[in-house]
Amino acid sequence: MTKQELIKERRSQDWRTELRKAHPNKERILHERTAISELPIEERITSFHEEVALGYTREEAMAEARRCLDCPTPGCVEGCPVGIHIPSFIKLIEKGEMLQALDIIRETSSLPAVCGRVCPQEKQCESQCIYTVSLKKQAVSIGNLERYVADYERLHRDRSVKPQRPSQPQRGRIAVVGSGPAGLSFATDMAKWGYDVTVYEAESQLGGVLRYGIPEFCLPNSIIEDELEKMRDLGVHFVANTIVGKTITYEDLKAQGMEGIFIATGVGVANYMGIPGEDLKGVYTASEYLAKYNLMSPEELAAELPSLRGKRVAVIGGGNTAIDAVRTAIRLDSKQAVIVYRRSEEEMPARAEEIKHAREEGTEFLTLHNPVEYLGDESGRVTAMRLQRMELGEPDESGRRRPVAIPGDIITMPIDEVIICIGYSANPLVTNSMPGLEVNKWGNIIVGDDKQTSMSDVYAGGDIVRGAATVILAMGDGRRAATAMHQRLSGRIEEGALV
Structure with missing residues (x-):
């Protein structure tokens, strides 16, 4: 059965028909989007470990689900990189069947x-919602509804009940390199289909960018741990502190009987601008800054805080990582926390909700400026930065208007810390250890539509292929790679596989 046939079949179920009759569309569209409760600003700016967005109540979730018009050809599904049957799970929420909604x-x-919690729904599924496209109103809050049922299941499930799986894997051994969203998504599908899956992680803790790159006030570590527990229940094995290409090689994996390998290492090398002063003390990359504080316990943060207070912090960049970094600086009681971005705010790639939260918490936005030099004192510590004022020219290949320097218009701004968030490049360690692996000029692995690399038994996905992108796009890559590898090894395409 095709995806479209399954959507149609589910929509034609009697209870779905009755729901549409009980609340006609002309009634549904009168309701405004249900706001989500948030931690008060005075509390959130002092807490690393409390989520800002608090989630829906059952009543709020059901009210928001009622706004969904249950479209016969749902654009939201096409806008989802992993193809979730969005109206099907939302209508189950409206019916009050939360666990069934999560099953979908x-x-x-x-x-x-x-x-x-972290996907940019406003640029994906919600951008294709009929409210957005035709009614010019706020989309159904798909992300918050997804979060609600996932949280509901975590709080209410019987943890003594484990997924049914064979005592011994039915199929061969598979290796996954990296435990970020692409690797976890791939591993889950392959384990469901009967493979013996081992995930190798270079760091001491699992989760990749989810753990090291996203603060707990956006994504609590307990959420990551819960998802990892479900994967262990499926039979997935995890091996931390293991660097493929150094600790263990491709040849070692093949000698262990691995029939397929999926590379999902992400992009771990931070980019620099190549301007004077980037080697001064107090100039950090986003990855080292965020990882340091993300991994601290509340007690460790409390002990460190007195030495961090009162600093003037500049964050260079306009993506989600930059917003995470500046909001972290605020929680470290900075005197000033400012985003410096070379384009206007309209061009910022960060999620709208993240920008909103950052502004509420006291972030300053200095747009249309770009650093050209960092200045330091005699001890080699950064004290100021020189900023070139910019204006917007014609659109570049990304579709955003290109920033152009205004000659002679440079300002100097005092600063105590700089966090550079201008993107990442691929770490060549894994690719250099596999000479048969083709990469592009940026070091990203070259794959086909099925995520297969130039080595027939090796597939790749996520940021190591795309460059820095979103969690959900990485997950989509993982699922497509799983489908393709499974088809190559077994000749089958399973129902629900992402093709």
Whole structure:
């Protein structure tokens, strides 16, 4: 059965028909989007470990679900990189069947509690909602509804009941390199289909960018741990502190009987601008800054805080990582926390909700400026930065208007810390250890539509292929790679596989 046939079949179920009759569309569209409760600003700016967005109540979730018009050809599904049957799970929420709603999501997404929190729904599924496209109103809050049912299941499930799986894997051994969203998504599908899957992680803790790159006030570590527990229940094995290409090689993996390898290492090398002063003390990359504080316990943060207070912090960049970094600086009681971005705010790639939260918490936005030099004192510590004022020219290949320097218009701004968030490049360690692996000029692995690399038994996906992108796009890559590898090894395409 095709995806479209399944959507049609589910929509024609008697109870769905009755729901549409009970609340006609002309009634549904009168309701405004249900706001989500948030931690008060005075509390959130002092807490690393409390989520800002508090999630829906049952009543709020059901009210928001009632706004969904249950479209016969749902654009939201096409806008979802992993193809979740969105109206099907939303209508189950409207009916009050929360666990069944989550079952629909888990057919195609292995990380619903994560995606409900950090995916840019306004640029994906919600951008294709009929409210957005035709009614010119706020879309159904798909992300918050996904988060609600995932949280509901986490709080209410019987943890003594484990997924049914064979005592011995039915199929061969598979290796996954990296435990970020692409690797976890791939591993989940392959384990469901009977493979013996081992995930190798270079760091000491699992989760990749989810753990090291996203603060707990956006994505609590307990959410990541819960998803990992579900994967262990499926039979997935995890091996931390293991660097493929150094600790263990491709040849070692093949000698262990691995029939297929999926590379999902992400992009771990931070980019620099190549301007004077980037080597001064107090100039950090986003990855080292965020990882340091993300991994601290509340007690460790409390002990460190007195030495961090009162600093003037500049964050260079306009993506989600930059917003995470500046909001972290605020929680470290900075005197000033400012985003410096070379384009206007309209061009910022960060999620709208993240920008909103950052502004509420006291972030300053200095747009249309770009650093050209960092200045330091005699001890080699940064004290100021020189900023070139910019204006917007013609659009570049990304579709955003290109920033152009205004000659002679440079200002100097005092600063105590700089966090550079201008993107990442691929770490060549894994690719250099596999000479048969083709990469592009940026070091990203070259793959086909099926995510197969130039080595027939090696597939790749996520940021190591795309460059820095979103969690949900990485998950989509993982699922497509799983489908293709499974088809190559077994000749089958399973129902619900992402093709």
